[in-house]
Amino acid sequence: MAMATPSGSGQPGATGAMVDEQVDGDGVRRRDFISIAAVSTAGVGGAMVLIPLISQMAPSKDVLAQATTELDISSLLPGQAIKAVFRKQPLFVRNLTPQEIAEAAAVPISSLRDPQSLAERTKEGHANILVTMGVCTHLGCVPLGVAEGENKGEYNGYFCPCHGSHYDTAGRIRKGPAPTNLLVPDYEFTSDTTLVIG
Protein backbone atom coordinates (compact mmCIF):
# COMPACT_ATOMS: atom_id res chain seq x y z
CA MET A 1 0.00 0.00 0.00
CA ALA A 2 2.92 2.37 -0.56
CA MET A 3 1.54 5.61 -1.91
CA ALA A 4 3.51 7.59 -4.45
CA THR A 5 4.11 10.29 -1.89
CA PRO A 6 7.60 11.52 -1.14
CA SER A 7 8.84 10.26 2.18
CA GLY A 8 10.90 12.17 4.73
CA SER A 9 14.16 11.76 2.83
CA GLY A 10 12.54 13.13 -0.32
CA GLN A 11 13.37 9.93 -2.16
CA PRO A 12 10.45 8.23 -3.78
CA GLY A 13 10.64 4.51 -4.15
CA ALA A 14 11.37 1.45 -2.12
CA THR A 15 13.26 3.04 0.77
CA GLY A 16 10.56 5.63 1.42
CA ALA A 17 7.80 3.06 1.21
CA MET A 18 9.47 0.93 3.79
CA VAL A 19 9.65 3.84 6.21
CA ASP A 20 5.93 4.59 5.64
CA GLU A 21 4.94 1.06 6.32
CA GLN A 22 6.51 0.82 9.72
CA VAL A 23 3.74 -1.04 11.42
CA ASP A 24 3.09 -1.35 15.12
CA GLY A 25 1.29 -4.28 16.73
CA ASP A 26 -2.27 -3.36 15.57
CA GLY A 27 -1.42 -2.81 11.93
CA VAL A 28 -1.86 0.95 12.32
CA ARG A 29 0.51 3.12 10.34
CA ARG A 30 1.63 6.63 11.24
CA ARG A 31 0.28 7.66 7.84
CA ASP A 32 -3.24 6.57 8.92
CA PHE A 33 -3.12 9.09 11.74
CA ILE A 34 -2.08 11.85 9.35
CA SER A 35 -4.85 10.92 6.90
CA ILE A 36 -7.55 10.87 9.57
CA ALA A 37 -6.33 14.09 11.16
CA ALA A 38 -6.16 15.90 7.82
CA VAL A 39 -9.58 14.73 6.60
CA SER A 40 -11.20 15.49 9.99
CA THR A 41 -9.73 18.99 10.10
CA ALA A 42 -10.91 19.69 6.56
CA GLY A 43 -14.32 18.17 7.36
CA VAL A 44 -14.85 20.22 10.50
CA GLY A 45 -13.61 23.33 8.69
CA GLY A 46 -15.97 22.65 5.80
CA ALA A 47 -18.89 22.13 8.17
CA MET A 48 -18.11 25.42 9.96
CA VAL A 49 -18.60 27.22 6.65
CA LEU A 50 -22.27 26.25 6.91
CA ILE A 51 -22.75 28.51 9.96
CA PRO A 52 -22.39 31.83 8.17
CA LEU A 53 -24.12 30.42 5.07
CA ILE A 54 -27.21 29.45 7.07
CA SER A 55 -27.13 32.35 9.50
CA GLN A 56 -27.03 35.02 6.78
CA MET A 57 -30.60 34.10 5.87
CA ALA A 58 -31.98 34.88 9.36
CA PRO A 59 -33.49 38.35 9.98
CA SER A 60 -30.78 41.02 9.78
CA LYS A 61 -30.10 43.63 12.48
CA ASP A 62 -32.20 46.35 10.85
CA VAL A 63 -35.18 44.01 10.61
CA LEU A 64 -34.81 43.08 14.29
CA ALA A 65 -34.42 46.77 15.22
CA GLN A 66 -38.02 47.43 14.28
CA ALA A 67 -39.06 45.28 17.18
CA THR A 68 -41.13 47.79 19.24
CA THR A 69 -43.95 50.13 18.24
CA GLU A 70 -45.62 52.88 20.29
CA LEU A 71 -49.31 53.51 19.75
CA ASP A 72 -51.69 56.28 20.95
CA ILE A 73 -55.22 54.93 21.31
CA SER A 74 -56.87 57.98 22.91
CA SER A 75 -59.21 58.46 19.95
CA LEU A 76 -60.34 54.83 19.80
CA LEU A 77 -64.01 54.73 20.85
CA PRO A 78 -65.90 51.61 22.02
CA GLY A 79 -66.92 49.52 19.03
CA GLN A 80 -64.05 50.84 16.92
CA ALA A 81 -60.87 49.13 15.82
CA ILE A 82 -57.63 50.24 14.19
CA LYS A 83 -54.92 48.59 12.17
CA ALA A 84 -51.30 49.41 12.97
CA VAL A 85 -47.97 47.96 11.81
CA PHE A 86 -45.78 45.94 14.16
CA ARG A 87 -42.67 44.20 12.82
CA LYS A 88 -43.94 44.84 9.29
CA GLN A 89 -47.07 42.88 10.09
CA PRO A 90 -50.59 44.20 10.72
CA LEU A 91 -51.68 44.68 14.32
CA PHE A 92 -55.34 44.99 15.37
CA VAL A 93 -56.39 47.12 18.38
CA ARG A 94 -60.06 46.92 19.22
CA ASN A 95 -62.06 48.82 21.85
CA LEU A 96 -64.75 46.30 22.80
CA THR A 97 -68.32 47.37 23.67
CA PRO A 98 -69.83 45.92 26.88
CA GLN A 99 -72.03 43.75 24.67
CA GLU A 100 -68.99 42.31 22.87
CA ILE A 101 -67.30 41.61 26.21
CA ALA A 102 -70.43 39.82 27.37
CA GLU A 103 -70.52 37.78 24.15
CA ALA A 104 -66.94 36.66 24.71
CA ALA A 105 -67.57 35.85 28.38
CA ALA A 106 -70.68 33.79 27.62
CA VAL A 107 -68.71 31.09 25.75
CA PRO A 108 -67.74 28.05 27.86
CA ILE A 109 -63.91 28.01 27.72
CA SER A 110 -63.75 24.24 27.40
CA SER A 111 -65.67 24.34 24.12
CA LEU A 112 -62.90 26.30 22.41
CA ARG A 113 -60.24 24.92 20.11
CA ASP A 114 -57.62 27.07 21.81
CA PRO A 115 -59.09 27.58 25.33
CA GLN A 116 -58.44 31.10 26.63
CA SER A 117 -60.69 33.61 28.39
CA LEU A 118 -60.97 37.24 27.35
CA ALA A 119 -59.30 38.25 30.63
CA GLU A 120 -56.25 36.16 29.77
CA ARG A 121 -56.04 37.95 26.42
CA THR A 122 -56.24 41.52 27.77
CA LYS A 123 -54.47 43.55 30.47
CA GLU A 124 -55.95 44.05 33.90
CA GLY A 125 -57.90 47.28 34.08
CA HIS A 126 -58.12 47.42 30.29
CA ALA A 127 -60.45 44.48 29.65
CA ASN A 128 -62.03 46.41 26.78
CA ILE A 129 -58.80 46.85 24.80
CA LEU A 130 -58.04 43.79 22.69
CA VAL A 131 -54.61 43.85 21.03
CA THR A 132 -53.89 41.05 18.57
CA MET A 133 -51.74 40.45 15.53
CA GLY A 134 -53.74 40.86 12.33
CA VAL A 135 -52.27 37.66 11.00
CA CYS A 136 -54.50 34.64 10.58
CA THR A 137 -52.92 31.69 12.38
CA HIS A 138 -53.75 29.43 9.45
CA LEU A 139 -51.51 30.68 6.67
CA GLY A 140 -50.93 34.34 7.49
CA CYS A 141 -53.61 36.33 5.64
CA VAL A 142 -55.02 39.53 7.16
CA PRO A 143 -58.51 38.85 8.56
CA LEU A 144 -61.34 41.29 7.82
CA GLY A 145 -63.41 43.03 10.50
CA VAL A 146 -61.42 46.13 11.48
CA ALA A 147 -62.90 48.72 9.16
CA GLU A 148 -66.60 49.48 9.29
CA GLY A 149 -68.70 47.39 6.95
CA GLU A 150 -66.19 44.57 6.64
CA ASN A 151 -67.29 40.98 7.13
CA LYS A 152 -66.77 40.17 10.82
CA GLY A 153 -67.60 36.50 10.43
CA GLU A 154 -70.20 34.39 12.20
CA TYR A 155 -68.91 35.31 15.69
CA ASN A 156 -68.80 39.08 15.26
CA GLY A 157 -65.02 39.29 15.53
CA TYR A 158 -62.74 38.77 12.55
CA PHE A 159 -63.13 36.73 9.39
CA CYS A 160 -60.24 35.50 7.25
CA PRO A 161 -61.27 35.49 3.59
CA CYS A 162 -58.48 33.20 2.42
CA HIS A 163 -59.61 29.90 3.86
CA GLY A 164 -62.66 30.89 5.90
CA SER A 165 -61.51 31.10 9.55
CA HIS A 166 -63.97 32.82 11.93
CA TYR A 167 -62.69 34.57 15.09
CA ASP A 168 -64.93 35.83 17.90
CA THR A 169 -64.94 39.19 19.73
CA ALA A 170 -61.95 38.06 21.81
CA GLY A 171 -60.02 37.11 18.64
CA ARG A 172 -60.39 33.40 19.42
CA ILE A 173 -60.68 30.82 16.66
CA ARG A 174 -64.22 29.44 16.51
CA LYS A 175 -64.63 27.93 13.05
CA GLY A 176 -62.44 27.13 10.04
CA PRO A 177 -58.94 25.74 9.50
CA ALA A 178 -56.85 28.06 11.75
CA PRO A 179 -55.34 26.07 14.64
CA THR A 180 -54.97 28.81 17.31
CA ASN A 181 -56.38 32.16 18.45
CA LEU A 182 -55.07 35.40 16.94
CA LEU A 183 -51.73 35.97 18.64
CA VAL A 184 -51.62 38.55 21.44
CA PRO A 185 -48.17 40.17 21.21
CA ASP A 186 -46.20 41.29 24.27
CA TYR A 187 -47.30 44.84 25.08
CA GLU A 188 -47.88 47.18 28.00
CA PHE A 189 -49.77 50.37 28.80
CA THR A 190 -47.29 53.16 29.52
CA SER A 191 -50.22 55.50 30.20
CA ASP A 192 -53.99 55.01 30.01
CA THR A 193 -53.99 55.69 26.29
CA THR A 194 -50.48 54.73 25.18
CA LEU A 195 -49.44 51.23 24.21
CA VAL A 196 -45.91 49.98 23.69
CA ILE A 197 -45.90 46.79 21.68
CA GLY A 198 -42.98 44.40 21.66
Added chain:
Amino acid sequence: MSFPWARAYQPKAPLMRYLDEKLPLPRFVYNAVGAGYPVPRNLNYMWNFGVLAGFCLMLQIVTGVVLAMHYAPNALVAFDSVEHIMRDVNWGWMMRYVHANGASFFFLVIYIHIFRGLFYSSYKAPREMIWLIGVVIFLLLMATAFMGYVLPWGQMSYWGAQVITGLFSAIPMVGEPLQIWILGGFAPDNAALNRFFSLHFLLPFVIAGAVILHIWALHIPGSSNPTGVEVKAESDTVPFHPYYTAKDGFGLGIFLLLLMTFVFFLPNALGHPDNYIEANRLATPAEIVPEWYFWPFYAILRAFTFDFILPAKLWGVLAMFASILLWFFLPWLDRSPVRSGHYRPLFRKFFWFGLIPAMAILFWAGGAPAEEPYVMLSQIATAYYFLHFLVFLPLISWIEQPEPLPYSITEAVLGEDKKAVLGENTAPAT
Protein backbone atom coordinates in the same frame (compact mmCIF):
# COMPACT_ATOMS: atom_id res chain seq x y z
CA MET B 1 -25.01 2.82 -24.20
CA SER B 2 -27.12 2.22 -27.19
CA PHE B 3 -28.30 -0.63 -29.40
CA PRO B 4 -25.54 -2.44 -31.34
CA TRP B 5 -27.00 -1.25 -34.66
CA ALA B 6 -26.79 2.43 -33.71
CA ARG B 7 -25.09 4.42 -36.46
CA ALA B 8 -21.51 5.41 -35.70
CA TYR B 9 -20.46 9.04 -35.94
CA GLN B 10 -18.12 9.46 -38.92
CA PRO B 11 -17.11 13.08 -39.44
CA LYS B 12 -15.95 13.86 -43.01
CA ALA B 13 -14.94 17.51 -42.90
CA PRO B 14 -11.35 17.95 -41.65
CA LEU B 15 -12.47 20.50 -39.08
CA MET B 16 -15.04 18.09 -37.64
CA ARG B 17 -12.48 15.28 -37.57
CA TYR B 18 -10.07 17.59 -35.73
CA LEU B 19 -12.78 18.59 -33.27
CA ASP B 20 -13.79 14.96 -32.71
CA GLU B 21 -10.21 14.22 -31.69
CA LYS B 22 -9.86 17.17 -29.30
CA LEU B 23 -13.37 17.59 -27.89
CA PRO B 24 -15.96 15.07 -29.16
CA LEU B 25 -18.95 17.31 -28.49
CA PRO B 26 -20.48 16.80 -31.98
CA ARG B 27 -20.18 13.04 -31.43
CA PHE B 28 -21.97 13.43 -28.09
CA VAL B 29 -24.83 15.35 -29.70
CA TYR B 30 -24.99 12.88 -32.63
CA ASN B 31 -25.36 9.97 -30.21
CA ALA B 32 -27.79 11.77 -27.91
CA VAL B 33 -30.30 13.44 -30.24
CA GLY B 34 -28.94 12.69 -33.71
CA ALA B 35 -28.84 9.78 -36.12
CA GLY B 36 -26.80 7.81 -33.58
CA TYR B 37 -29.75 7.29 -31.23
CA PRO B 38 -32.12 4.51 -32.37
CA VAL B 39 -35.70 5.12 -31.19
CA PRO B 40 -38.76 2.83 -31.37
CA ARG B 41 -40.49 3.39 -34.73
CA ASN B 42 -44.01 3.58 -33.23
CA LEU B 43 -43.84 6.65 -30.97
CA ASN B 44 -47.03 8.74 -31.06
CA TYR B 45 -47.38 12.47 -30.40
CA MET B 46 -47.43 11.86 -26.63
CA TRP B 47 -43.67 11.36 -27.00
CA ASN B 48 -43.20 14.95 -28.21
CA PHE B 49 -43.48 16.49 -24.80
CA GLY B 50 -40.00 15.73 -23.49
CA VAL B 51 -38.43 17.75 -26.28
CA LEU B 52 -41.09 20.45 -25.81
CA ALA B 53 -40.28 20.65 -22.08
CA GLY B 54 -36.60 21.08 -22.94
CA PHE B 55 -37.54 23.85 -25.35
CA CYS B 56 -39.65 25.55 -22.64
CA LEU B 57 -36.71 25.49 -20.24
CA MET B 58 -34.47 27.20 -22.80
CA LEU B 59 -37.19 29.74 -23.62
CA GLN B 60 -37.61 30.58 -19.91
CA ILE B 61 -33.85 30.92 -19.41
CA VAL B 62 -33.42 33.24 -22.42
CA THR B 63 -36.40 35.49 -21.61
CA GLY B 64 -35.57 35.33 -17.91
CA VAL B 65 -31.99 36.47 -18.36
CA VAL B 66 -33.27 39.38 -20.47
CA LEU B 67 -35.84 40.34 -17.81
CA ALA B 68 -33.15 40.20 -15.10
CA MET B 69 -31.23 42.88 -17.03
CA HIS B 70 -34.08 45.34 -16.39
CA TYR B 71 -35.70 44.16 -13.18
CA ALA B 72 -34.75 45.49 -9.72
CA PRO B 73 -35.19 43.03 -6.83
CA ASN B 74 -35.92 45.64 -4.17
CA ALA B 75 -39.27 45.88 -2.40
CA LEU B 76 -39.38 49.65 -2.95
CA VAL B 77 -38.99 49.54 -6.73
CA ALA B 78 -39.66 45.95 -7.86
CA PHE B 79 -43.28 46.62 -8.85
CA ASP B 80 -42.31 49.79 -10.74
CA SER B 81 -39.42 48.07 -12.49
CA VAL B 82 -41.84 45.49 -13.91
CA GLU B 83 -43.99 48.32 -15.28
CA HIS B 84 -40.77 49.89 -16.60
CA ILE B 85 -40.12 46.65 -18.49
CA MET B 86 -43.70 46.69 -19.82
CA ARG B 87 -43.70 50.33 -20.97
CA ASP B 88 -40.16 51.60 -21.51
CA VAL B 89 -37.84 48.72 -22.38
CA ASN B 90 -37.71 47.88 -26.09
CA TRP B 91 -39.67 44.66 -26.58
CA GLY B 92 -39.83 44.38 -22.79
CA TRP B 93 -43.58 43.71 -22.90
CA MET B 94 -43.00 40.75 -25.20
CA MET B 95 -40.18 39.31 -23.11
CA ARG B 96 -42.33 39.49 -19.99
CA TYR B 97 -45.45 38.07 -21.62
CA VAL B 98 -43.46 35.21 -23.18
CA HIS B 99 -41.84 34.51 -19.79
CA ALA B 100 -45.14 34.62 -17.85
CA ASN B 101 -47.16 32.61 -20.38
CA GLY B 102 -44.13 30.43 -21.06
CA ALA B 103 -44.24 29.34 -17.40
CA SER B 104 -47.88 28.30 -17.79
CA PHE B 105 -47.15 26.42 -21.00
CA PHE B 106 -44.10 24.79 -19.41
CA PHE B 107 -46.40 23.32 -16.78
CA LEU B 108 -48.97 22.30 -19.40
CA VAL B 109 -46.24 20.43 -21.29
CA ILE B 110 -44.88 18.85 -18.10
CA TYR B 111 -48.35 17.72 -17.01
CA ILE B 112 -48.91 16.02 -20.40
CA HIS B 113 -45.42 14.49 -20.12
CA ILE B 114 -46.30 13.09 -16.66
CA PHE B 115 -49.70 11.92 -17.94
CA ARG B 116 -47.89 10.02 -20.70
CA GLY B 117 -45.62 8.44 -18.08
CA LEU B 118 -48.60 7.40 -15.95
CA PHE B 119 -50.70 5.89 -18.76
CA TYR B 120 -47.87 4.02 -20.48
CA SER B 121 -46.19 3.21 -17.13
CA SER B 122 -42.92 4.71 -18.34
CA TYR B 123 -41.81 4.62 -14.70
CA LYS B 124 -41.41 0.83 -14.67
CA ALA B 125 -38.10 -1.03 -14.77
CA PRO B 126 -35.70 -0.51 -16.43
CA ARG B 127 -36.67 3.19 -16.46
CA GLU B 128 -37.25 3.88 -12.72
CA MET B 129 -34.27 6.21 -12.47
CA ILE B 130 -35.57 8.40 -15.31
CA TRP B 131 -38.88 8.71 -13.49
CA LEU B 132 -37.26 9.51 -10.12
CA ILE B 133 -35.11 12.26 -11.66
CA GLY B 134 -38.24 13.52 -13.42
CA VAL B 135 -40.07 13.91 -10.09
CA VAL B 136 -37.10 15.86 -8.74
CA ILE B 137 -37.22 18.11 -11.82
CA PHE B 138 -40.94 18.68 -11.24
CA LEU B 139 -40.34 19.68 -7.60
CA LEU B 140 -37.56 22.07 -8.67
CA LEU B 141 -39.85 23.50 -11.31
CA MET B 142 -42.58 24.17 -8.75
CA ALA B 143 -40.14 25.93 -6.43
CA THR B 144 -38.78 28.02 -9.30
CA ALA B 145 -42.24 28.99 -10.53
CA PHE B 146 -43.37 29.97 -7.03
CA MET B 147 -40.37 32.21 -6.43
CA GLY B 148 -40.69 33.76 -9.87
CA TYR B 149 -44.30 34.67 -9.18
CA VAL B 150 -43.22 36.61 -6.07
CA LEU B 151 -40.85 38.87 -8.02
CA PRO B 152 -43.38 41.34 -9.57
CA TRP B 153 -44.29 42.23 -5.95
CA GLY B 154 -48.00 42.59 -6.65
CA GLN B 155 -50.74 41.63 -4.23
CA MET B 156 -50.83 37.98 -5.33
CA SER B 157 -47.02 37.84 -5.25
CA TYR B 158 -46.90 39.12 -1.68
CA TRP B 159 -49.77 37.07 -0.29
CA GLY B 160 -48.69 34.00 -2.21
CA ALA B 161 -45.29 34.30 -0.52
CA GLN B 162 -47.00 34.75 2.85
CA VAL B 163 -49.27 31.71 2.42
CA ILE B 164 -46.70 29.35 0.90
CA THR B 165 -43.98 30.14 3.45
CA GLY B 166 -46.77 29.87 6.06
CA LEU B 167 -46.99 26.20 5.08
CA PHE B 168 -43.69 25.65 6.86
CA SER B 169 -45.06 27.16 10.07
CA ALA B 170 -47.35 24.11 10.33
CA ILE B 171 -44.36 21.91 11.18
CA PRO B 172 -44.35 21.32 14.95
CA MET B 173 -41.63 22.99 17.05
CA VAL B 174 -39.33 24.30 14.30
CA GLY B 175 -42.07 25.62 11.99
CA GLU B 176 -42.17 29.29 12.94
CA PRO B 177 -38.40 29.84 13.30
CA LEU B 178 -38.07 28.04 9.96
CA GLN B 179 -40.55 30.39 8.28
CA ILE B 180 -38.75 33.44 9.72
CA TRP B 181 -35.45 32.01 8.49
CA ILE B 182 -36.81 31.39 4.99
CA LEU B 183 -38.22 34.92 4.78
CA GLY B 184 -35.37 36.65 6.62
CA GLY B 185 -37.98 38.59 8.59
CA PHE B 186 -41.35 38.30 10.27
CA ALA B 187 -43.23 38.85 7.01
CA PRO B 188 -42.24 38.89 3.33
CA ASP B 189 -40.08 41.95 2.67
CA ASN B 190 -36.91 43.03 0.94
CA ALA B 191 -34.86 40.14 2.34
CA ALA B 192 -37.30 37.57 1.00
CA LEU B 193 -37.63 39.29 -2.37
CA ASN B 194 -33.87 39.41 -2.84
CA ARG B 195 -33.22 35.79 -1.99
CA PHE B 196 -36.14 34.64 -4.11
CA PHE B 197 -34.66 36.55 -7.04
CA SER B 198 -31.26 34.98 -6.47
CA LEU B 199 -32.72 31.47 -6.25
CA HIS B 200 -35.11 32.03 -9.15
CA PHE B 201 -32.05 32.84 -11.27
CA LEU B 202 -30.07 29.85 -9.98
CA LEU B 203 -32.63 27.04 -10.02
CA PRO B 204 -33.25 26.89 -13.80
CA PHE B 205 -29.60 25.97 -14.25
CA VAL B 206 -29.94 23.30 -11.56
CA ILE B 207 -32.97 22.05 -13.52
CA ALA B 208 -30.89 22.05 -16.70
CA GLY B 209 -28.34 19.85 -14.91
CA ALA B 210 -31.08 17.50 -13.73
CA VAL B 211 -32.46 17.37 -17.30
CA ILE B 212 -29.05 16.19 -18.52
CA LEU B 213 -29.15 13.38 -15.92
CA HIS B 214 -32.76 12.62 -16.99
CA ILE B 215 -31.68 12.20 -20.64
CA TRP B 216 -28.52 10.33 -19.69
CA ALA B 217 -30.59 7.83 -17.69
CA LEU B 218 -33.03 7.59 -20.63
CA HIS B 219 -30.31 6.67 -23.10
CA ILE B 220 -29.28 3.59 -21.15
CA PRO B 221 -32.46 1.52 -21.78
CA GLY B 222 -33.58 3.75 -24.69
CA SER B 223 -37.02 5.35 -25.13
CA SER B 224 -40.15 3.47 -24.14
CA ASN B 225 -43.01 3.21 -26.67
CA PRO B 226 -46.83 2.97 -26.84
CA THR B 227 -46.92 -0.85 -26.85
CA GLY B 228 -44.61 -1.11 -23.86
CA VAL B 229 -42.85 -4.01 -25.66
CA GLU B 230 -39.08 -3.57 -25.53
CA VAL B 231 -37.02 -3.11 -28.70
CA LYS B 232 -35.84 -6.50 -30.01
CA ALA B 233 -34.22 -5.86 -33.37
CA GLU B 234 -33.13 -3.11 -35.70
CA SER B 235 -36.49 -3.29 -37.53
CA ASP B 236 -38.15 -1.97 -34.35
CA THR B 237 -36.26 1.31 -34.43
CA VAL B 238 -35.52 4.32 -36.61
CA PRO B 239 -32.73 6.87 -36.04
CA PHE B 240 -33.77 9.89 -33.93
CA HIS B 241 -32.59 12.16 -36.72
CA PRO B 242 -34.26 12.79 -39.14
CA TYR B 243 -37.37 10.85 -38.08
CA TYR B 244 -38.08 12.30 -34.65
CA THR B 245 -36.36 15.62 -35.13
CA ALA B 246 -38.97 16.12 -37.88
CA LYS B 247 -41.86 14.87 -35.77
CA ASP B 248 -40.76 16.95 -32.76
CA GLY B 249 -40.22 19.95 -35.02
CA PHE B 250 -43.80 19.72 -36.26
CA GLY B 251 -45.06 19.46 -32.68
CA LEU B 252 -42.92 22.45 -31.72
CA GLY B 253 -44.57 24.50 -34.49
CA ILE B 254 -48.05 23.71 -33.16
CA PHE B 255 -46.89 24.46 -29.62
CA LEU B 256 -45.46 27.85 -30.64
CA LEU B 257 -48.69 28.76 -32.45
CA LEU B 258 -50.62 28.12 -29.23
CA LEU B 259 -48.13 29.91 -26.98
CA MET B 260 -47.96 32.95 -29.24
CA THR B 261 -51.76 33.10 -29.45
CA PHE B 262 -51.70 33.67 -25.71
CA VAL B 263 -48.70 36.01 -25.76
CA PHE B 264 -50.15 38.31 -28.40
CA PHE B 265 -53.91 38.03 -27.93
CA LEU B 266 -54.61 36.78 -24.39
CA PRO B 267 -51.45 37.77 -22.47
CA ASN B 268 -53.18 38.12 -19.09
CA ALA B 269 -55.79 35.39 -19.43
CA LEU B 270 -53.79 32.95 -17.28
CA GLY B 271 -52.72 35.56 -14.70
CA HIS B 272 -54.62 37.19 -11.86
CA PRO B 273 -55.63 40.86 -12.16
CA ASP B 274 -54.81 41.50 -8.46
CA ASN B 275 -51.14 41.10 -9.27
CA TYR B 276 -51.28 44.47 -11.04
CA ILE B 277 -51.92 46.05 -7.60
CA GLU B 278 -48.72 46.74 -5.68
CA ALA B 279 -48.11 44.56 -2.61
CA ASN B 280 -49.91 45.88 0.47
CA ARG B 281 -49.03 44.23 3.76
CA LEU B 282 -52.17 45.55 5.47
CA ALA B 283 -54.81 44.20 3.11
CA THR B 284 -55.25 40.65 1.86
CA PRO B 285 -56.99 40.25 -1.50
CA ALA B 286 -60.57 38.99 -1.12
CA GLU B 287 -59.50 35.60 -2.40
CA ILE B 288 -55.98 34.25 -2.70
CA VAL B 289 -55.54 31.77 -5.52
CA PRO B 290 -52.24 30.49 -6.84
CA GLU B 291 -51.48 30.18 -10.54
CA TRP B 292 -53.59 27.51 -12.28
CA TYR B 293 -50.77 24.97 -12.34
CA PHE B 294 -50.79 24.75 -8.55
CA TRP B 295 -54.55 24.32 -8.21
CA PRO B 296 -54.69 20.53 -7.67
CA PHE B 297 -52.14 20.74 -4.86
CA TYR B 298 -53.85 23.80 -3.37
CA ALA B 299 -57.13 21.84 -3.37
CA ILE B 300 -55.45 19.00 -1.46
CA LEU B 301 -54.02 21.54 1.03
CA ARG B 302 -57.47 22.99 1.70
CA ALA B 303 -59.27 19.64 1.77
CA PHE B 304 -58.30 19.04 5.41
CA THR B 305 -60.70 21.02 7.60
CA PHE B 306 -60.88 18.80 10.68
CA ASP B 307 -58.42 18.00 13.48
CA PHE B 308 -57.62 14.29 13.77
CA ILE B 309 -54.75 13.62 16.20
CA LEU B 310 -52.76 16.28 14.31
CA PRO B 311 -54.12 19.77 13.59
CA ALA B 312 -55.98 20.20 10.29
CA LYS B 313 -53.37 22.68 9.08
CA LEU B 314 -50.56 20.13 9.43
CA TRP B 315 -52.62 17.43 7.71
CA GLY B 316 -53.18 19.71 4.75
CA VAL B 317 -49.48 20.49 4.40
CA LEU B 318 -48.45 16.84 4.83
CA ALA B 319 -51.02 15.66 2.26
CA MET B 320 -49.95 18.29 -0.25
CA PHE B 321 -46.30 17.27 -0.10
CA ALA B 322 -47.21 13.56 0.08
CA SER B 323 -49.31 13.84 -3.09
CA ILE B 324 -46.13 14.45 -5.08
CA LEU B 325 -43.65 12.52 -2.95
CA LEU B 326 -45.67 9.33 -3.42
CA TRP B 327 -44.68 9.43 -7.11
CA PHE B 328 -41.21 8.43 -5.92
CA PHE B 329 -42.68 5.05 -4.91
CA LEU B 330 -44.76 4.53 -8.04
CA PRO B 331 -42.34 2.11 -9.76
CA TRP B 332 -42.74 -0.23 -6.78
CA LEU B 333 -46.48 0.30 -6.18
CA ASP B 334 -47.49 -0.79 -9.68
CA ARG B 335 -46.23 -4.39 -9.91
CA SER B 336 -47.81 -5.36 -13.24
CA PRO B 337 -45.18 -6.56 -15.74
CA VAL B 338 -47.22 -5.05 -18.60
CA ARG B 339 -46.40 -1.39 -19.19
CA SER B 340 -48.82 0.12 -21.66
CA GLY B 341 -52.36 0.96 -20.48
CA HIS B 342 -53.54 -0.26 -23.91
CA TYR B 343 -53.12 -3.88 -22.79
CA ARG B 344 -54.41 -3.43 -19.23
CA PRO B 345 -58.26 -3.51 -19.18
CA LEU B 346 -58.74 -2.96 -15.43
CA PHE B 347 -55.97 -0.38 -15.05
CA ARG B 348 -57.50 1.53 -17.99
CA LYS B 349 -60.91 1.74 -16.28
CA PHE B 350 -59.46 3.06 -13.03
CA PHE B 351 -57.23 5.46 -14.96
CA TRP B 352 -59.90 7.06 -17.15
CA PHE B 353 -62.86 6.86 -14.77
CA GLY B 354 -60.99 7.32 -11.48
CA LEU B 355 -57.69 9.14 -11.59
CA ILE B 356 -58.43 11.52 -14.48
CA PRO B 357 -61.82 12.74 -13.09
CA ALA B 358 -60.25 13.09 -9.61
CA MET B 359 -57.44 15.21 -11.05
CA ALA B 360 -59.95 17.27 -13.04
CA ILE B 361 -61.98 17.94 -9.89
CA LEU B 362 -58.85 18.91 -7.94
CA PHE B 363 -57.85 21.33 -10.71
CA TRP B 364 -61.30 22.89 -10.73
CA ALA B 365 -61.82 23.01 -6.95
CA GLY B 366 -58.34 24.39 -6.29
CA GLY B 367 -59.16 27.52 -8.28
CA ALA B 368 -62.56 27.97 -6.62
CA PRO B 369 -63.27 29.76 -3.31
CA ALA B 370 -62.91 27.76 -0.08
CA GLU B 371 -66.61 27.02 0.38
CA GLU B 372 -69.13 24.26 -0.35
CA PRO B 373 -69.51 22.34 -2.60
CA TYR B 374 -65.84 22.79 -3.57
CA VAL B 375 -64.46 21.72 -0.18
CA MET B 376 -66.42 18.46 -0.15
CA LEU B 377 -65.55 17.74 -3.79
CA SER B 378 -61.84 18.27 -3.13
CA GLN B 379 -62.09 15.98 -0.10
CA ILE B 380 -63.58 13.19 -2.20
CA ALA B 381 -61.08 13.71 -5.02
CA THR B 382 -58.15 13.85 -2.56
CA ALA B 383 -59.29 10.59 -0.97
CA TYR B 384 -59.53 8.93 -4.39
CA TYR B 385 -56.14 10.28 -5.44
CA PHE B 386 -54.36 8.63 -2.52
CA LEU B 387 -56.45 5.44 -2.71
CA HIS B 388 -55.65 5.12 -6.42
CA PHE B 389 -51.90 5.12 -5.98
CA LEU B 390 -51.60 3.39 -2.61
CA VAL B 391 -54.39 0.78 -2.79
CA PHE B 392 -55.98 0.37 -6.22
CA LEU B 393 -52.78 0.32 -8.29
CA PRO B 394 -51.11 -2.49 -6.28
CA LEU B 395 -54.41 -4.44 -6.23
CA ILE B 396 -55.01 -4.03 -9.96
CA SER B 397 -51.55 -5.28 -10.85
CA TRP B 398 -52.25 -8.32 -8.69
CA ILE B 399 -55.69 -9.41 -10.01
CA GLU B 400 -55.68 -8.05 -13.56
CA GLN B 401 -55.53 -10.36 -16.61
CA PRO B 402 -53.68 -8.31 -19.25
CA GLU B 403 -54.61 -8.52 -22.93
CA PRO B 404 -52.15 -10.29 -25.29
CA LEU B 405 -49.14 -8.19 -26.29
CA PRO B 406 -47.76 -8.02 -29.83
CA TYR B 407 -44.59 -10.05 -30.39
CA SER B 408 -42.61 -6.96 -31.25
CA ILE B 409 -42.89 -3.29 -32.14
CA THR B 410 -42.48 -4.28 -35.81
CA GLU B 411 -45.46 -6.62 -35.54
CA ALA B 412 -47.52 -3.93 -33.82
CA VAL B 413 -46.75 -1.52 -36.66
CA LEU B 414 -46.77 -3.79 -39.76
CA GLY B 415 -49.15 -6.51 -38.59
CA GLU B 416 -46.42 -9.16 -38.90
CA ASP B 417 -42.84 -9.70 -37.91
CA LYS B 418 -40.83 -12.28 -39.90
CA LYS B 419 -38.95 -13.35 -36.82
CA ALA B 420 -42.23 -14.05 -35.02
CA VAL B 421 -43.50 -16.13 -37.99
CA LEU B 422 -40.26 -18.07 -38.08
CA GLY B 423 -40.82 -18.85 -34.44
CA GLU B 424 -37.52 -17.51 -33.20
CA ASN B 425 -39.24 -16.72 -29.93
CA THR B 426 -42.93 -17.52 -29.72
CA ALA B 427 -43.46 -16.56 -26.11
CA PRO B 428 -44.84 -13.02 -25.95
CA ALA B 429 -42.23 -10.98 -24.19
CA THR B 430 -42.85 -7.74 -22.41
